[in-house]
Amino acid sequence: MEKGFGAGQIELKHYAESVFRPVDSALERIGQSIASSGLPQIQVGPMDGRHLEVLSRALAPSTIVEIGTLGGYSGLCLMRGIRPGGEFHGYEKSAAHAELTRRNLQIAKEQEGLQVSIHIQEGEALKALAQWPRDRRVDLVFIDADKVSYSAYLDWAAQHLRVGGVVLGDNTFGWGDVVRVPELIGQARDTVGALDQFNRKLAADSRFLSTIWPTAEGLTMGVKVRD
Numbered sequence: 001m002e003k004g005f006g007a008g009q010i011e012l013k014h015y016a017e018s019v020f021r022p023v024d025s026a027l028e029r030i031g032q033s034i035a036s037s038g039l040p041q042i043q044v045g046p047m048d049g050r051h052l053e054v055l056s057r058a059l060a061p062s063t064i065v066e067i068g069t070l071g072g073y074s075g076l077c078l079m080r081g082i083r084p085g086g087e088f089h090g091y092e093k094s095a096a097h098a099e100l101t102r103r104n105l106q107i108a109k110e111q112e113g114l115q116v117s118i119h120i121q122e123g124e125a126l127k128a129l130a131q132w133p134r135d136r137r138v139d140l141v142f143i144d145a146d147k148v149s150y151s152a153y154l155d156w157a158a159q160h161l162r163v164g165g166v167v168l169g170d171n172t173f174g175w176g177d178v179v180r181v182p183e184l185i186g187q188a189r190d191t192v193g194a195l196d197q198f199n200r201k202l203a204a205d206s207r208f209l210s211t212i213w214p215t216a217e218g219l220t221m222g223v224k225v226r227d
């Protein structure tokens with residue numbers, strides 16, 4: 001019998017969260033700060049944050065780039081895996097979101113004794129990323145900003161990741177609609193169509209070996225296997 005991803009059972013989510021307990025006090029605090037600042041509560045879900053932290057700790061990156069930081073929830077998950085002396089670079093369009101990210105990551109850095117330098121760049125990510133030195137390699141890129149730019153962010157990642165480095169893109173199931181792009185209209189078509197293009201572009205890129213993890217939102221991951 002063919003089995004669907006995760007079978008969409010909410011009980012599985014509750015099971016995973018109750019067994020793995022992915023939200024510790026620091027992440028809880030960041031979640032609360034996002035809510036109390038009136039920012040949209042669109043950070044990654046609890047288990048998605050855990051996936052990011054597990055991946056980052058396994059990779060032990062020296063340089064992480066996150067595109068779309070909101071208030072630093074996924075940023076902290078990623079930052080915890082960084083090698084001592086490493087760098088976390090966040091790109092965030094909204095001044096208020098960037099400021100909250102800075103504050104939250106600085107608090108977590110001090111409380112957890114993380115040896116990392118944190119750089120949060122405010123503004124359009126594509127414009128800011130264009131300033132990144134061409135020969136400066138990156139170990140991990142997490143894409144979680146405007147969906148229509150995912151393919152452009154992938155181009156940037158492909159150019160700057162070292163071999164063995166990883167690109168991650170969130171929401172790549174397009175809220176379940178990535179399988180029916182031709183039926184969509186307007187903004188939904190643009191947004192979900194862009195996610196579909198991102199998946200297909202990464203899957204077809206011979207520099208990467210890639211997959212889509214069947215998380216609640218779909219988490220696309222590619223490891224760079226050649227330059």
Ligand SMILES: C[S@@+](CC[C@H](N)C(=O)[O-])C[C@H]1O[C@@H](n2cnc3c(N)ncnc32)[C@H](O)[C@@H]1O
Nearest residue numbers: 043044068069070073074092093125144145146
């Ligand atoms: C889904 S939220 C990020 C959530 C965050 N990664 C987390 O899980 O904690 C998307 C963020 O991308 C930002 N964003 C949207 N378009 C952007 C752009 N063109 N450049 C930089 N950031 C952008 C939004 O302001 C928002 O804070």
